[in-house]
Amino acid sequence: MNQQTQIRTDFNSTHSYTQPLPMNHPTRKEKKAIKHQPGARSATALLIIMGLLLSINAHAQSLEISLKKPEWQKKGANHHLIGGWGLGVAAYREQITSPRIYRGLQAEMGGAYERHGQKSIAAYDSWMGMGGFTDEAEGWNANFSGAFWVRSHLAYLFRLPMPEGRWSLHAGPSGQFYSMLRLQPAHGNASATHDFSLNGGLRMRIEYALPSRSGETKRWFIFRIRESYLRYIRLGWETDLGLLGLQSRPAYTGVPNVGGEDAVVGALNEWIDNLRLAGLGKFTYLNNQFYLRYPLRNGNSLRIGLNSMGYRWSHRDQPVAVWIQTLQMGYQFRLDNHAEIR
Amino acid sequence: MNRIMRYFTLLSWSLLLGGCDQLWVGEQPADDPRAVFETLWTEVEGKYSYLDYKNLDWNRVYQTYSPMIRPGMNELELFRVLEAMMNELQDGHANLFTPFTYSAYRPLFLSRPTNFDARLVLERYFLRDSLSFFTTGPIQHAILDTLGKRIGLMAYRDFTQSPSEAQLDFVMDRMRTCDGVILDVRANGGGLLTNTRRLAGRFTNEGRKSHYHRMKMGRGADDFSPLESVFTEPTGEEEHRYTGPVVLLQNRGSYSATSFLAMHMRALPQVRLLGDTTGGGLGIPHGASLPNGWNYRFSVGQALSAELDSNGAYWNWENGVPPHTAVDLDPVQASQGFDSMIERAIVDLLSR
Numbered sequence: 251m252n253q254q255t256q257i258r259t260d261f262n263s264t265h266s267y268t269q270p271l272p273m274n275h276p277t278r279k280e281k282k283a284i285k286h287q288p289g290a291r292s293a294t295a296l297l298i299i300m301g302l303l304l305s306i307n308a309h310a311q312s313l314e315i316s317l318k319k320p321e322w323q324k325k326g327a328n329h330h331l332i333g334g335w336g337l338g339v340a341a342y343r344e345q346i347t348s349p350r351i352y353r354g355l356q357a358e359m360g361g362a363y364e365r366h367g368q369k370s371i372a373a374y375d376s377w378m379g380m381g382g383f384t385d386e387a388e389g390w391n392a393n394f395s396g397a398f399w400v401r402s403h404l405a406y407l408f409r410l411p412m413p414e415g416r417w418s419l420h421a422g423p424s425g426q427f428y429s430m431l432r433l434q435p436a437h438g439n440a441s442a443t444h445d446f447s448l449n450g451g452l453r454m455r456i457e458y459a460l461p462s463r464s465g466e467t468k469r470w471f472i473f474r475i476r477e478s479y480l481r482y483i484r485l486g487w488e489t490d491l492g493l494l495g496l497q498s499r500p501a502y503t504g505v506p507n508v509g510g511e512d513a514v515v516g517a518l519n520e521w522i523d524n525l526r527l528a529g530l531g532k533f534t535y536l537n538n539q540f541y542l543r544y545p546l547r548n549g550n551s552l553r554i555g556l557n558s559m560g561y562r563w564s565h566r567d568q569p570v571a572v573w574i575q576t577l578q579m580g581y582q583f584r585l586d587n588h589a590e591i592r
Numbered sequence: 593m594n595r596i597m598r599y600f601t602l603l604s605w606s607l608l609l610g611g612c613d614q615l616w617v618g619e620q621p622a623d624d625p626r627a628v629f630e631t632l633w634t635e636v637e638g639k640y641s642y643l644d645y646k647n648l649d650w651n652r653v654y655q656t657y658s659p660m661i662r663p664g665m666n667e668l669e670l671f672r673v674l675e676a677m678m679n680e681l682q683d684g685h686a687n688l689f690t691p692f693t694y695s696a697y698r699p700l701f702l703s704r705p706t707n708f709d710a711r712l713v714l715e716r717y718f719l720r721d722s723l724s725f726f727t728t729g730p731i732q733h734a735i736l737d738t739l740g741k742r743i744g745l746m747a748y749r750d751f752t753q754s755p756s757e758a759q760l761d762f763v764m765d766r767m768r769t770c771d772g773v774i775l776d777v778r779a780n781g782g783g784l785l786t787n788t789r790r791l792a793g794r795f796t797n798e799g800r801k802s803h804y805h806r807m808k809m810g811r812g813a814d815d816f817s818p819l820e821s822v823f824t825e826p827t828g829e830e831e832h833r834y835t836g837p838v839v840l841l842q843n844r845g846s847y848s849a850t851s852f853l854a855m856h857m858r859a860l861p862q863v864r865l866l867g868d869t870t871g872g873g874l875g876i877p878h879g880a881s882l883p884n885g886w887n888y889r890f891s892v893g894q895a896l897s898a899e900l901d902s903n904g905a906y907w908n909w910e911n912g913v914p915p916h917t918a919v920d921l922d923p924v925q926a927s928q929g930f931d932s933m934i935e936r937a938i939v940d941l942l943s944r
Contacts, residue, residue, distance in 0.1 A: 349883050385885060387881075393885055436887045502810060503892035503893075558612065572617070
């Protein structure tokens with residue numbers, strides 16, 4: 251039994267998507283050409299010996315396979331570890347300290363872990379970023395600012411039925427954490443403002459598996475062998491919406507109670523005082539991502555995504571609005587040898 | 593596949609480059625003179641912490657200055673109108689900052705004598721015995737031998753500069769050898785409150801209530817946070833503190849954080865405040881921007897004395913912490929090489 255398999259065409263199968271095609275044997279023309287090459291006789295003898303050895307080896311392997319399924323055919327969850335970075339643009343308006351919108355460039359880095367089961371996906375990701383901003387005021391009136399942020403998401407998504415085989419749809423509850431620290435040196439005691447948001451919400455992910463045939467040419471002795479692979483490029487859209495959560499804003503004037511007994515304790519107390527429970531409509535948190543995952547032959551993937559995060563919250567009629575958009579590039583490691591689950 | 597990829601790429605770049613941020617953050621505000629004026633007036637009305645204390649009718653201020661705003665006025669004209677409006681607050685912490693200048697309420701200091709001559713102090717006191725004079729971080733200090741008594745003289749002129757703990761230890765170790773200490777904070781325009789606490793705490797071995805503090809929390813005139821007690825707590829190791837008689841020298845230029853220091857020191861029984869009333873500035877200022885990018889600040893907090901007035905109310909010393917002993921710098925004595933305020937402080941210490 252030869253362990254090389256045919257191209258998989260049934261999309262509902264859970265078999266691996268990167269198995270090689272059968273070897274292309276030399277054509278008659280090629281065989282004729284080989285015969286007339288110098289040393290062809292000795293090569294033929296060598297081929298016969300090698301063939302014998304291979305057949306013994308194949309026989310031994312087929313015995314083993316008959317007892318035990320290959321690892322890649324086993325059913326089980328897929329585990330993915332993703333690392334990446336991104337560049338993009340961002341904007342914010344912090345109305346405690348300025349009516350102007352600050353816009354700038356930013357960079358992010360982060361990671362994610364995903365467990366893909368037959369019926370569900372568990373996902374966690376965390377990104378941290380920093381950016382430089384200007385309020386775009388005219389000429390020398392412009393002000394500058396820096397900002398640092400972190401956002402994390404946790405979700406458990408259930409597979410929902412889809413009519414067509416190449417589409418998959420998942421949805422489920424999610425938890426979101428987002429916090430940003432903004433530094434505006436021109437604002438003296440109010441030079442540091444922040445957001446804090448810890449929410450429960452919903453996430454939805456829709457993915458399309460785009461088949462793509464790729465080939466790789468290999469040499470086998472004097473032969474050039476074309477191995478063909480079928481891989482599924484994943485195009486996806488994922489959106490995460492906050493429904494209910496705790497939000498905190500800086501003090502009404504933007505200044506923590508630094509005149510108090512202990513500035514750190516005062517600031518912490520004030521942060522707690524300003525913590526509010528809010529529902530959708532009072533606040534908005536939306537994290538949106540379009541992504542493309544390109545599987546490699548080794549089971550890992552390259553990943554490119556366009557992530558947009560928007561946040562709005564108003565406390566004491568002084569709203570804050572933040573928008574961060576990042577073109578992310580990442581590498582997705584497969585941590586298991588199970589069959590690919592789509 | 594190519595078609596899908598094309599759509600995906602197109603969508604990605606349109607989201608990346610398109611004005612998607614406007615959906616979230618909106619558009620830049622109007623930055624014409626009227627918008628700038630209205631923003632500043634509204635912010636003061638909702639956040640300034642001393643409108644009631646100063647009995648300011650902010651609506652009258654609006655009626656006075658609003659007609660001066662006209663379309664097309666240039667930046668300098670606009671600045672002068674806003675400067676005048678800010679100075680209605682009569683607050684050293686009320687400033688308007690532009691790239692070409694900033695506004696300040698100067699009568700606060702100019703209405704009183706300077707009561708300080710830096711060269712006189714340096715030449716006639718610190719350098720009286722140059723071997724005794726040190727500049728340790730931001731603190732100048734010397735020990736004056738007066739009628740057989742050792743009087744320590746410390747000067748701290750800028751609370752934005754922070755000494756290390758070791759530097760403070762060094763200074764206090766010298767002061768511990770003295771019979772009395774003069775702490776001169778004249779012309780100290782303020783800085784970090786933490787420095788005032790660190791310094792005041794070197795003169796006590798037990799915590800004492802210094803003052804109360806509160807912050808503006810909403811638009812209403814009485815929307816303040818609850819009063820929070822603030823104590824003068826011991827700082828540093830006990831062997832690096834001085835608890836003998838102290839005189840704090842202050843003048844009108846002792847402003848903001850220095851007024852906080854005066855309140856901290858006033859809470860200590862062995863400390864006497866001498867000189868002029870401080871410049872005040874006990875309202876913590878915030879900082880913010882106007883629609884045209886100019887920046888401003890004004891007081892958004894209040895500090896109230898732990899001491900009570902004759903009506904049983906806390907003193908509001910926003911306009912200055914009063915001295916126990918009022919003394920001005922005598923120009924005649926100054927011309928003869930004597931700082932009458934330091935001389936009076938020495939007499940005070942020797943008499944205790």
